[in-house]
Amino acid sequence: xxxxxxxxxxxxxxxxxxxxxxxxxxxxxxxxxxxxxxxxxxxxxxxxxxxxxxxxxxxxxxxxxxxxxxxxxxxxxxxxxxxxxxxxxxxxxxxxxxxxxxxxxxxxxxxxxxxxxxxxxxxxxxxxxxxxxxxxxxxxxxxxxxxxxxx
Numbered sequence: 001x002x003x004x005x006x007x008x009x010x011x012x013x014x015x016x017x018x019x020x021x022x023x024x025x026x027x028x029x030x031x032x033x034x035x036x037x038x039x040x041x042x043x044x045x046x047x048x049x050x051x052x053x054x055x056x057x058x059x060x061x062x063x064x065x066x067x068x069x070x071x072x073x074x075x076x077x078x079x080x081x082x083x084x085x086x087x088x089x090x091x092x093x094x095x096x097x098x099x100x101x102x103x104x105x106x107x108x109x110x111x112x113x114x115x116x117x118x119x120x121x122x123x124x125x126x127x128x129x130x131x132x133x134x135x136x137x138x139x140x141x142x143x144x145x146x147x148x149x150x151x
Contacts, residue, residue: 001027001075003035011074012067013083017044020064021106024071032109033072037064041100056098061132062089065122069108073118073140082142089136096131098124104131116143 003011003024014020024035039046039056046054063086070084098104108122117139124132 001029003027003071008071011080012070013081014067018063019067020060021067021071024068027071027075029072029075030110030113031072032107033068033070033075034105034107035068035071036106037104039098039100039102039104043100046100054100056104058092058094058132061094061098061104061124062092062134062136064104065106065108065124065132065134066120066136066138068106069110069118069120069122069136070138072108072110073113073138079140079142082140084138084140087137087139089134091133091135093133094131095133096126096129098126098131102126115147116140 005022008021008024020037021035022038024033027033045057045060049057066086073079073084105125106122108120111119111121119137121135123130
């Protein structure tokens with residue numbers, strides 16, 4: 001399954017300027033999602049994150065990886081348009097600067113998904129070089145709430 005930016009907006013709730021993905025090239029619901037963000041020189045964060053040496057902030061790189069992984073979860077039945085929250089991130093690595101006029105390819109994998117909690121891994125690639133790596137946990141509140149015990 002491929003998703004254009006218009007399709008992405010149907011599945012998840014982030015909007016410009018905070019939408020950090022432009023296209024999902026391949027999604028296997030519940031398993032993985034791969035795609036990219038085109039980084040034009042006009043991106044809002046390049047204008048404010050060291051204007052003399054513009055680069056994409058590490059936390060926005062992380063957000064891009066999380067948004068792409070979320071697409072693997074939001075394409076599962078009954079998840080379209082639902083919320084996904086990042087709850088933790090570990091093993092973050094930022095190996096190279098992510099600069100204007102590049103394309104950040106994102107490869108993500110859902111390692112485990114149970115009762116609304118997903119452990120994920122991801123990497124960002126530019127010109128066949130890994131620029132960032134992360135492992136993180138996201139939650140889907142509408143699923144977690146189903147399993148809450150009322151006391």
